[in-house]
Amino acid sequence: MEKELVKQIGNILESIRRKKPLIHHITNYVTVNDCANITLAIGASPIMADDIGEAEAITSISSALVLNIGTLNERTIKSMLAAGKRANEIKIPVVFDPVGAGASELRSRTTERILHEVRISVLRGNMSEIRFIAGLNSTTKGVDASDTDQQSGIEVGRSIAETVAKKFGCVAAITGATDFLSDGKRTIFLNNGTKLLSDVTGTGCMCTSLVGSFCGASEDYLFAAAGGVLCMGVAGEIAAEKTRETGNGSFHMALIDAVSEMTVATIEGKAKIHET
Amino acid sequence: MEKELVKQIGNILESIRRKKPLIHHITNYVTVNDCANITLAIGASPIMADDIGEAEAITSISSALVLNIGTLNERTIKSMLAAGKRANEIKIPVVFDPVGAGASELRSRTTERILHEVRISVLRGNMSEIRFIAGLNSTTKGVDASDTDQQSGIEVGRSIAETVAKKFGCVAAITGATDFLSDGKRTIFLNNGTKLLSDVTGTGCMCTSLVGSFCGASEDYLFAAAGGVLCMGVAGEIAAEKTRETGNGSFHMALIDAVSEMTVATIEGKAKIHET
Amino acid sequence: MEKELVKQIGNILESIRRKKPLIHHITNYVTVNDCANITLAIGASPIMADDIGEAEAITSISSALVLNIGTLNERTIKSMLAAGKRANEIKIPVVFDPVGAGASELRSRTTERILHEVRISVLRGNMSEIRFIAGLNSTTKGVDASDTDQQSGIEVGRSIAETVAKKFGCVAAITGATDFLSDGKRTIFLNNGTKLLSDVTGTGCMCTSLVGSFCGASEDYLFAAAGGVLCMGVAGEIAAEKTRETGNGSFHMALIDAVSEMTVATIEGKAKIHET
Numbered sequence A, B, C: 001m002e003k004e005l006v007k008q009i010g011n012i013l014e015s016i017r018r019k020k021p022l023i024h025h026i027t028n029y030v031t032v033n034d035c036a037n038i039t040l041a042i043g044a045s046p047i048m049a050d051d052i053g054e055a056e057a058i059t060s061i062s063s064a065l066v067l068n069i070g071t072l073n074e075r076t077i078k079s080m081l082a083a084g085k086r087a088n089e090i091k092i093p094v095v096f097d098p099v100g101a102g103a104s105e106l107r108s109r110t111t112e113r114i115l116h117e118v119r120i121s122v123l124r125g126n127m128s129e130i131r132f133i134a135g136l137n138s139t140t141k142g143v144d145a146s147d148t149d150q151q152s153g154i155e156v157g158r159s160i161a162e163t164v165a166k167k168f169g170c171v172a173a174i175t176g177a178t179d180f181l182s183d184g185k186r187t188i189f190l191n192n193g194t195k196l197l198s199d200v201t202g203t204g205c206m207c208t209s210l211v212g213s214f215c216g217a218s219e220d221y222l223f224a225a226a227g228g229v230l231c232m233g234v235a236g237e238i239a240a241e242k243t244r245e246t247g248n249g250s251f252h253m254a255l256i257d258a259v260s261e262m263t264v265a266t267i268e269g270k271a272k273i274h275e276t
Helices: A001-018 A032-042 A055-060 A072-090 A105-117 A125-134 A154-168 A195-197 A202-216 A222-243 A250-260 A266-269 B004-017 B030-042 B055-060 B074-089 B107-118 B127-133 B154-167 B197-200 B204-216 B221-243 B248-260 B264-270 C004-019 C030-042 C055-060 C075-087 C105-117 C129-134 C154-168 C194-199 C203-215 C219-242 C248-260 C264-270
Strands: A022-026 A045-048 A064-070 A093-096 A124-126 A171-175 A179-182 A187-190 A271-276 B021-025 B044-047 B063-066 B094-097 B122-126 B171-175 B179-182 B186-190 B273-275 C020-028 C045-048 C064-068 C094-097 C123-128 C171-175 C177-182 C187-190 C273-275
Touching: A001 A202, A001 A266, A001 B248, A022 A032, A022 A055, A022 A202, A022 C171, A032 A202, A032 A250, A032 B248, A032 C064, A032 C094, A045 C075, A055 A072, A064 A072, A064 A202, A072 A093, A072 C045, A093 A202, A093 A271, A093 C187, A093 C203, A105 B122, A105 B264, A105 C177, A105 C194, A124 A222, A125 A171, A125 A250, A125 B122, A154 A179, A154 A187, A154 B248, A154 C219, A171 A202, A171 A222, A171 B055, A171 C264, A179 B273, A187 A222, A187 B179, A195 A222, A195 A250, A202 A222, A202 A250, A202 B204, A222 A250, A222 A266, A222 B004, A250 C030, A250 C248, B004 B204, B004 B273, B021 B030, B021 B055, B021 B074, B021 B204, B030 B044, B030 B204, B030 B248, B044 B197, B044 C203, B055 B074, B063 B074, B063 B204, B074 B094, B074 B107, B074 B127, B094 B204, B107 B127, B122 B204, B127 B171, B154 B186, B154 B197, B171 B204, B171 B221, B171 C055, B186 C248, B197 B221, B197 B248, B204 B221, B204 B248, B221 B248, B248 C248, C004 C123, C004 C203, C004 C219, C004 C264, C020 C055, C020 C154, C020 C203, C030 C045, C030 C203, C030 C248, C045 C105, C055 C075, C055 C177, C064 C203, C075 C105, C094 C203, C123 C129, C123 C203, C123 C219, C129 C171, C154 C171, C154 C177, C154 C187, C171 C203, C187 C219, C194 C219, C194 C248, C203 C219, C203 C248, C219 C248
Parallel strands: A022 A045, A022 A064, A064 A093, A093 A124, A124 A171, B021 B044, B021 B063, B063 B094, B094 B122, B122 B171, C020 C045, C020 C064, C064 C094, C094 C123, C123 C171
Antiparallel strands: A171 A179, A179 A187, A187 A271, B171 B179, B179 B186, B186 B273, C171 C177, C177 C187, C187 C273
């Protein structure tokens, strides 16, 4: 089963590099450069366009849409909703990263609005954000998952992913020490990654961009989400090996390096993934 | 001829480092950090200011203005036009990067508006963008040149550069595998660079910032444009040699390294440039 | 005296890493990624939120607020004032970086407005900016200190820091070849750093983020400011040693590396600091 899963992910990776899908991002200005670079590194093509005057037009020429509320504002919220609806009309996948949902009224309300007005293909967040969306207690502090939330445990993680997936008819991808991905029927656990990923800003956003890239090249969004999360985790491990003694700046660059050098063989050799 | 050309470019480079010209950018939020850092690396001084309340004032203290529509919006379009007109009044060069012209109505319309309301010194774009501006068929997909457009051929490239230069009374600089630069009378071909430059976001924007820096230190905008494009190409080659096996993140950093270490001797040793 | 000072700073550093204070930034889009990453590197947790709909809410869950006008606009100025007032109400420190004060009417007026409407804990700027704020002649050119202003001399530097500190009831931190920090009563001189710091954009902003991180973990804002400035200077020295022959891109990454690897022992070994 796991072998078959990894093989499917490898196929999508090859498909990204063949098709170079255009991935439209409406995202935050903190990590946007890394999102663009990681999209290029995996083999897709990023475009960032957030003005209401072109958001729908750019979505129309794209293969997937990534919405990320890391530095949301009134202007870009409107563009996200318009682009999301357009993506639904033309049936391209929408990947949503609810950065800091639960940390402010504006983020929480916007998250709910996007989830209700746009049909989301993959919802990618940390445990605090997804707990909030699931209507559970969440002790989010800012944009990082709280330690308490992260220690939710395997069964709770699975249950939340499944519940959220069913509620919104999407793939829920909760990333953390263990990643939980579910489309409501099938659930995938991943155990790649490194604690160092939380020492660089935007590794969550970059993971979402990778998921967007995979979704731009596959119609099985659960496998596509798993592909994005897996590549991020494996890249983190490779970067950590190379730079553990060097520091965060080098790790950050090594992360992009590892994604750009990612091969099917690397994935097959390193994947710690299973479907249940 | 070529030797003289490279010598002139070397002189401008030395002049940048002596004068440290202030280069006002109204640019996109994806690659803005790289634009600032490459401007510093070549020896100029960047300032980014896009509010209508100060755009003209900042242009007034600058030696060149760079306009880049990579993430244009209603607010910054107004500032670009105001700053551009101010630059014309005080006779400092305006370098324009029409990112994604042809990819959306908003980008196309804004490009036309800037070209008609502001006297542009150098227009720097990829083959898809400049074909669009020339009124030719263009198959742009997002913000990167399409493969079809890039294979326009030498004579077509030269002809488009010359036509656009004459039409707008500017230097047209089309960058790609071969770069075509023309002021309508003189035309320069460059063959430096590496395919890896398209694996990092913003290498086009950075090239435009280098052109802006060269324009801030010379009144011959054709030679200045050639200087910016040449430095980017040569830096790409040096960075590729150092990091070909390492990956995109390392290449990205090595690119900035190479620009900051660029010397007249390096340019002289590596330039593949000729005027026709 | 110096030894005691460095020991206090070391204690704050350890406290940052223990508490991981949340540092709310309303800052510019040029260097925001570096600000977030350096905040993580020193051990604190960054959050960037500039919409008026959440600026106060995010301040309310934070341990310090950083205001930076590097790319100010009408929208974010309102958010800065609202967040600043909220920070004052809940008594968390506000660190203000008046980027380019004196370079445009908008920057000058906004700087004055923030200083008058918000109680600032630490004002961190270069000599041109702080001279402007002190009402002295300032020859700022853009966002970097002018050479003339930087050569103000030791006694002038001290006097300006003390005057500004008294006038605004804050810690004034003037950074440059020699850094002058004063709370109006006590004054600290620092001599760490390297000229290379001015070759990378945002080292001033990053320094302000470090000061914000230290202020989030200590109530002695003079010592906190000294801690941030000291860490930046020491990191600059370490990065310069490693990358002097390599270039600006590598120096930039090595700077983040050095902050993430900073230890109390490193600070103790390298600090060139004294109180007078």
